[in-house]
Amino acid sequence: KESDLRKRPEIGVCTGLAWTAVGGEIMHIEVLPIPGKGKFITTGQLGDVMKESAQIALSLAKKLCDGKKYVKVFETNDFHIHVPEGAVPKDGPSAGVTLLTAIISAVTGTPIKHDVAMTGEITLRGRVLPIGGLKEKLMAAYRAGIKTVILPETNKRDLEKVPDEIKDKLKFVFVETVKEVIEEALVKDVDKKG
Amino acid sequence: KESDLRKRPEIGVCTGLAWTAVGGEIMHIEVLPIPGKGKFITTGQLGDVMKESAQIALSLAKKLCDGKKYVKVFETNDFHIHVPEGAVPKDGPSAGVTLLTAIISAVTGTPIKHDVAMTGEITLRGRVLPIGGLKEKLMAAYRAGIKTVILPETNKRDLEKVPDEIKDKLKFVFVETVKEVIEEALVKDVDKKG
Amino acid sequence: KESDLRKRPEIGVCTGLAWTAVGGEIMHIEVLPIPGKGKFITTGQLGDVMKESAQIALSLAKKLCDGKKYVKVFETNDFHIHVPEGAVPKDGPSAGVTLLTAIISAVTGTPIKHDVAMTGEITLRGRVLPIGGLKEKLMAAYRAGIKTVILPETNKRDLEKVPDEIKDKLKFVFVETVKEVIEEALVKDVDKKG
Amino acid sequence: KESDLRKRPEIGVCTGLAWTAVGGEIMHIEVLPIPGKGKFITTGQLGDVMKESAQIALSLAKKLCDGKKYVKVFETNDFHIHVPEGAVPKDGPSAGVTLLTAIISAVTGTPIKHDVAMTGEITLRGRVLPIGGLKEKLMAAYRAGIKTVILPETNKRDLEKVPDEIKDKLKFVFVETVKEVIEEALVKDVDKKG
Amino acid sequence: KESDLRKRPEIGVCTGLAWTAVGGEIMHIEVLPIPGKGKFITTGQLGDVMKESAQIALSLAKKLCDGKKYVKVFETNDFHIHVPEGAVPKDGPSAGVTLLTAIISAVTGTPIKHDVAMTGEITLRGRVLPIGGLKEKLMAAYRAGIKTVILPETNKRDLEKVPDEIKDKLKFVFVETVKEVIEEALVKDVDKKG
Amino acid sequence: KESDLRKRPEIGVCTGLAWTAVGGEIMHIEVLPIPGKGKFITTGQLGDVMKESAQIALSLAKKLCDGKKYVKVFETNDFHIHVPEGAVPKDGPSAGVTLLTAIISAVTGTPIKHDVAMTGEITLRGRVLPIGGLKEKLMAAYRAGIKTVILPETNKRDLEKVPDEIKDKLKFVFVETVKEVIEEALVKDVDKKG
Numbered sequence A, B, C, D, E, F: 001k002e003s004d005l006r007k008r009p010e011i012g013v014c015t016g017l018a019w020t021a022v023g024g025e026i027m028h029i030e031v032l033p034i035p036g037k038g039k040f041i042t043t044g045q046l047g048d049v050m051k052e053s054a055q056i057a058l059s060l061a062k063k064l065c066d067g068k069k070y071v072k073v074f075e076t077n078d079f080h081i082h083v084p085e086g087a088v089p090k091d092g093p094s095a096g097v098t099l100l101t102a103i104i105s106a107v108t109g110t111p112i113k114h115d116v117a118m119t120g121e122i123t124l125r126g127r128v129l130p131i132g133g134l135k136e137k138l139m140a141a142y143r144a145g146i147k148t149v150i151l152p153e154t155n156k157r158d159l160e161k162v163p164d165e166i167k168d169k170l171k172f173v174f175v176e177t178v179k180e181v182i183e184e185a186l187v188k189d190v191d192k193k194g
């Protein structure tokens, strides 16, 4: 299934945690740069808030790459962002970190670890804001076989509601900024693992 | 009728399987590159999800042609995608593989086998996701005289609900990626069959 | 009246057959290329399906002119398509052949016979699909003084519901492709008749 | 008042006849070419049908000027079409001849007679189609002091419902094509009258 | 308050008279040319009719500057038109003269007298049409300390409903064309007063 | 939380005061210039009035930078304005001063004091207009640890409704123009504090 654990590190795909009416689930956000002039395409029946979230991620990614060789990638490509499954409406700001990480991965060609999942709203200056549905999201991560979960620092207090058996199986990384997210999620030594 | 079996391999036309309120039917998705600048036109009363599906197919086709001589085709053409019949509203993500295959055929000039039909949602990195209405779609393929049906690997389990008389007459190809779809659907030796 | 028989072959005007709530009638679809960059303008209160139909006709016309001297006409003109009368809403796919023929006439400068009328949905690869309201449309053609009616091959079976007195006065041309339509409708020897 | 008779021939202003819920009235359609690239602006709370009517008039004006020195005017100007009064919604196709004549006047710099009024739908090939509300429109023309009224040939039969005292005071010009309209409405000898 | 009398002549700001559900009030229409390519921006929650009014004012301003050195200003700037207060919806055509005068002031760099207020619909050829709510508008002008009010000639007859104490304190200038408005409102000797 | 006091002066982030159904709160408006051509992007579920407010701030910022070296920044960048939190709808004109100050900071690279908050509608010529909810906004500023609050001069009279304990802890700066706002909010000696 689309919600299964990814099998290996991949470029331009990042695993997020979603909270829906029927519980939590993992989702794989896909980013594909295609030759173009910086146009921005989203598919996957994204709602207004999530589309804005993707827009913030794109602007922030440009800022993070400012002054580096990757700047060119933004000027000579359109960015297509897709969130499977295509017929399921999605919304909310909590995929911010996932969208950003997928874009950074696609632009730099660095794979994202397949056993890491994340959730968190982002702001334009790179702060990570708290999200809802933590318990449901962590249960979904646990079920899918995720090893490490990246969470907003400000959600730390919500961990107490999460059952110990789940907390014992997952490694938590609490972050305040997107730089911490990227540091944790991207494969470091591309030559060996990528 | 538009839903009749095609008579010979053609370029830019791919046979899909649709599931409607009144059962399954086959449909011929048409792709026509016309001199332009990469604009994207869809007709055939496509709903939002199906339009996004076409957008995913177009981006993915560009990626698959990356580094090949066909890249130029995308830059110097608009892509018109039509799904007859024109007055019938259509929607859903399951035409993803059909849309992609039709585009690849049109871009490369390789004919698509006329007795092959297919169904499956696609993602931006080329995975094929499961679809609904398998039984109805296979009955339609059978009635139309289709020989080979390409299906998502994850729909294999649904085959048990399909009557043996239908299963005996059709060859099934289960796929996980769009590359497998294209491999199966395009005519190999164009000089002889095209 | 606008629904009267045209008096002589004209360039860029094609007579179609429409089926409305109050019966059938003939309509004159007008196409005017005006200096521009390939923009596409429709007027006449066309509904979504009919606008898509015009879009299909335009793409198909470009394909049919591919490799001929007329290709330039599409690049250096906008195409205005109007269907009088301006205040009457119109919709449906059955004007496809009429739209295409009017465009081909305007682009090539070849007049269309004034005593020929037609109806048929078109697809992007030039197939002609069946239409509804055949009896009403033929009665309108008969009343208007039309001599020849071009119809989809797949509507042949519907002729039996049409009164003999009408069938006796009209010549029928059944077609499967748009090339047959154009062959029949355009004035052959422009020098003599145009 | 805006609905008063104009005092002298002017360039880019043409007097039309409108039929509203409260009777007929005359209106002055204004066309102003402003340096630009052929954009098309309409103001005056025009409805969809009337906007399309203006679009038809613009395309037809371009065709009529084809091959003449005025062609350049269309390429180097935007065309602003305004119908006072600004807060009153207007719609319908019957201002077609008025819109066309105002554009032709603005483009060629030829004044339009101030005591001529007109009404009639236009088609893209320049035919003039019948309109409604003839009696009310003629009474408005009579009250405003109009001398000559240009009408569609096909409205001739409706004249019998118009009171003799009005018919006796107005000169009628019945037309089938827009060329007849322009011939009648534009001031001939610009040097003397313009 | 925003509705207070302006303290001195300013460039690009013109005082209008509005008529709302709670009586009349003065408003300061602001125009700011910013480096650009002739785009047209309106803010202040303007309704459709008022946006069209601004469009008419812009076209007319271009015409009035035709052949003068100011033509360049229109080509190298975007025009932002704002009507404070930002949260209050506004509509209607009667700000036409105010919008035009503010644009002309901004383009030519000529200040507008601060104790002059105005109201009047404009047409594309520069005629000034009558407005409603004259009494309420004049009372607002009087309360705000306005000295001179520019009004449409055709509103002269409505003055009789205005109390004498107000009429005695205000100077009235009745106009038929926008040129009379501009003549009255702009500061003549810029060197001394600007 | 996003509504916490910022910890140090930052570039492109300005603290505003908002008034919602559940009381006042502080918000951090973020502005990020990204390489582009002057496009204008807003995110944060802004309503129509607030989007217009951002548009006014952008135009005014361009005017204020006119003739200075910063003009180039507007031509070579797109401006992304975000107001966290992303899922909370926001509207109203009172963030005008905050939007403008954030843009000026981003364009000039001058940090904004972190213990200053502000509220006030702006007009296109730089006037600061009164806002509502003063008491609730000041209580939020007080709770968040803000030291200085910039307010419209015309709100001075509303201070009497504010409890003394709050007034004693905050420094008030009353302004009539945006220049006063910028003077107060930007860090003066960038080298030392930035």
Ligand SMILES: [Ca+2]
Residues within 6 Å of the ligand: A019, A091, A092, A093, A094, A095
């Ligand atoms: Ca969410």
Ligand SMILES: [Ca+2]
Residues within 6 Å of the ligand: A153, A174, A175, A176
């Ligand atoms: Ca941390």
Ligand SMILES: [Ca+2]
Residues within 6 Å of the ligand: B019, B091, B092, B093, B094, B095
């Ligand atoms: Ca489907």
Ligand SMILES: [Ca+2]
Residues within 6 Å of the ligand: B153, B174, B175, B176
């Ligand atoms: Ca397989």
Ligand SMILES: [Ca+2]
Residues within 6 Å of the ligand: C019, C091, C092, C093, C094, C095
């Ligand atoms: Ca139809």
Ligand SMILES: [Ca+2]
Residues within 6 Å of the ligand: C153, C174, C175, C176
């Ligand atoms: Ca045939």
Ligand SMILES: [Ca+2]
Residues within 6 Å of the ligand: D019, D091, D092, D093, D094, D095
């Ligand atoms: Ca009408």
Ligand SMILES: [Ca+2]
Residues within 6 Å of the ligand: D153, D174, D175, D176
């Ligand atoms: Ca005649």
Ligand SMILES: [Ca+2]
Residues within 6 Å of the ligand: E019, E091, E092, E093, E094, E095
């Ligand atoms: Ca008004």
Ligand SMILES: [Ca+2]
Residues within 6 Å of the ligand: E153, E174, E175, E176
């Ligand atoms: Ca006067």
Ligand SMILES: [Ca+2]
Residues within 6 Å of the ligand: F019, F091, F092, F093, F094, F095
């Ligand atoms: Ca507010």
Ligand SMILES: [Ca+2]
Residues within 6 Å of the ligand: F153, F174, F175, F176
């Ligand atoms: Ca002050």
